[in-house]
Amino acid sequence: MTLVVQKYGGTSVGSAERIKAVAQRLIARKTNGDQLVVVVSAMGDTTDDLVELAAQMTDRPEAREMDLLLSTGEIVSSTLLSMALKHEGHPAVALSGAQAGIGTDTRYGRARILKVDPARVHRELDAGNIVIVAGFQGITEEMELTTLGRGGSDTTAVALAAALKARCEIYTDVEGIYTADPRICPDAQKLAEISYEEMLELATWGARVMHNRAVELASLYNVPIYVASSFVEAPGTLIHGGPMMEQSNKVMGIASDTDVARITIRGVPDQPGIAATIFEPLGENAISVDTIVQNASVERLTDMTFTVSRSDLAKAMDLVRPLAEKIGAPEAMADTHLAKVSIVGAGMTSATGYAGRMFKTLFDAGINIELITTSEIRITCLIDEKDIPTAVRALHKAFQVEQAA
């Protein structure tokens, strides 16, 4: 008897019929002898509908109340799935994040899981139940409901798998992790396995199958994650930390991300502590800054450029404008026409020449590079958003990624 934590995303539980289909999958698996804990997202557009309701009240909803509001979506889907299972004669129980023991900090909208108390889940499993858990949410010590932010249900699933020492399976609307976004690159291949690190670079930079927080958590607790489709029966991708069957000395995938906004502050006085003055308030407001570039100083003035996600741009500019004024910088500008393309591969650490080949490929495709950043296993170029499809296809071909799987 294997204990498995499964997660089904919003599309997978998007309608009454889809929920019943998931129930049938669970029953088949349970009948095979597995114990199941099932984390669900909100049905389809529920979260968007709730956000829209809030928008009718105010343009700046408070994060605490937004969390209380949004957490209802996953409670609805989890209770419905439990009802569908019981209707088929299979014992089940729906638990809110709080009831499932998901304890978080108070960073509303982006709460971090502090601890998982699996006692209730164990009790329900022992009673023979399929345990359905509302994803994306938790509770603070002060009994405040929180949500975990983007990819929250994935994070719930991984955290539960770690606490229960269970296998973790993420079911979604794609069949696994691909060497590039299949919508952009028809040659993209499904990977049988990928390392946490490679997956992190893919997720952070745009592969979007799983959020990086969930992968980081899996890496930390060494929880292997199996990603597969909830719609078709096809082998998925195993994300893990063990040795790769074939540690390929090459590029594993091409990532692209259009959720990029660039902010530039012109004429920043080149003084010690200026960077902290700008970036500390952004961090305190939970705005992730991806890339920071500071130009060489001319007459003790410099330009500071950095990127944030587009959803954070308005909030970031609200903070940056008064900061720029305070430090005497004459101008703070934002633009949203750029996007990121990356080559990712653990094999790149032990080889050379990847950066040069990447720049040459983009140059040959007539694409201008606005900014470059690198990590151990990734090289990223900021380019015009409209060039992304061309860049992904050219890089996929140049690095022969279609043979990586």
Place this chain on the structure above:
Amino acid sequence: MTLVVQKYGGTSVGSAERIKAVAQRLIARKTNGDQLVVVVSAMGDTTDDLVELAAQMTDRPEAREMDLLLSTGEIVSSTLLSMALKHEGHPAVALSGAQAGIGTDTRYGRARILKVDPARVHRELDAGNIVIVAGFQGITEEMELTTLGRGGSDTTAVALAAALKARCEIYTDVEGIYTADPRICPDAQKLAEISYEEMLELATWGARVMHNRAVELASLYNVPIYVASSFVEAPGTLIHGGPMMEQSNKVMGIASDTDVARITIRGVPDQPGIAATIFEPLGENAISVDTIVQNASVERLTDMTFTVSRSDLAKAMDLVRPLAEKIGAPEAMADTHLAKVSIVGAGMTSATGYAGRMFKTLFDAGINIELITTSEIRITCLIDEKDIPTAVRALHKAFQVEQAA
């Protein structure tokens, strides 16, 4: 500074516009110097929509999961109202029933409030907030979410008012308590005041403005309740336990109720303990039995007739059929064509002739009486549902209730 608990029903918060209108009412009241705790129901059809979703999963949803599902409706409306207030610059906070300290037993779907811990509400009031509380729900000691059943938000409001020693105001889509249902009886008059007892008889037997549980609770803790419209500015009705300004020696109102189903078990053996055999299982399944009539025994066999609410009929018959078989009764029948009409008035206790006048009035109107029951301050006749409008109007006229206000 007066501490006031207000309650707004589903129609009063049925749309974004209505929620904003309620916010304006609250702001005006707060500006007048009052401290406000506001209990809200779910928006308009939300609860019906959730019930319909559950019905797509199963025809017999489990009560525990139904409560978890339904409790989301009031959380949505409470967060939206809080957002609307903050948008207008007024500090507010939305609390779930659990956060507001509403502790209940585990009778899912009809939970009773065991205790109210007002610490959090006090803290939020002290911080200057208008406190919005999700009505209709609570939490058990085992962290299970419960709902309070019909009239649950009224009960939440009265319980909070009792715990906070606050004034209680119920805002709804009617202007107050009338001498009869105004939709049936055009001559119906709004009452300036009514006693708990009279209100209880009206509510139980069909006035539907407030649920009897809320009135019982108010009576128990001597919390006066002011019922008025959330749509128009007009004086409402004060429900209280103090001496009436004018204790009228007459009928105060005419109640009618079409939510009546009659169950008859034919050929019940006339043995000691038979009644308990039938009614204990109904009670254990939280089915309220209103009226019980047992015919005179013929050859040691009797007919047992009783009424339940129509929503309980299917569940009741599921219990009654096997019980009838078990005790050897040949037949259990149900019908739903009857309804109740009552005359209600505390003044009736000290006077005579009311019953006779009632029966005569119905007889003169050509209405057949199927069953009669009485309480200290009420006389009720079971008649054909189609005769209700005629009966209400005839009784209202006969007892000159239009002069009672």
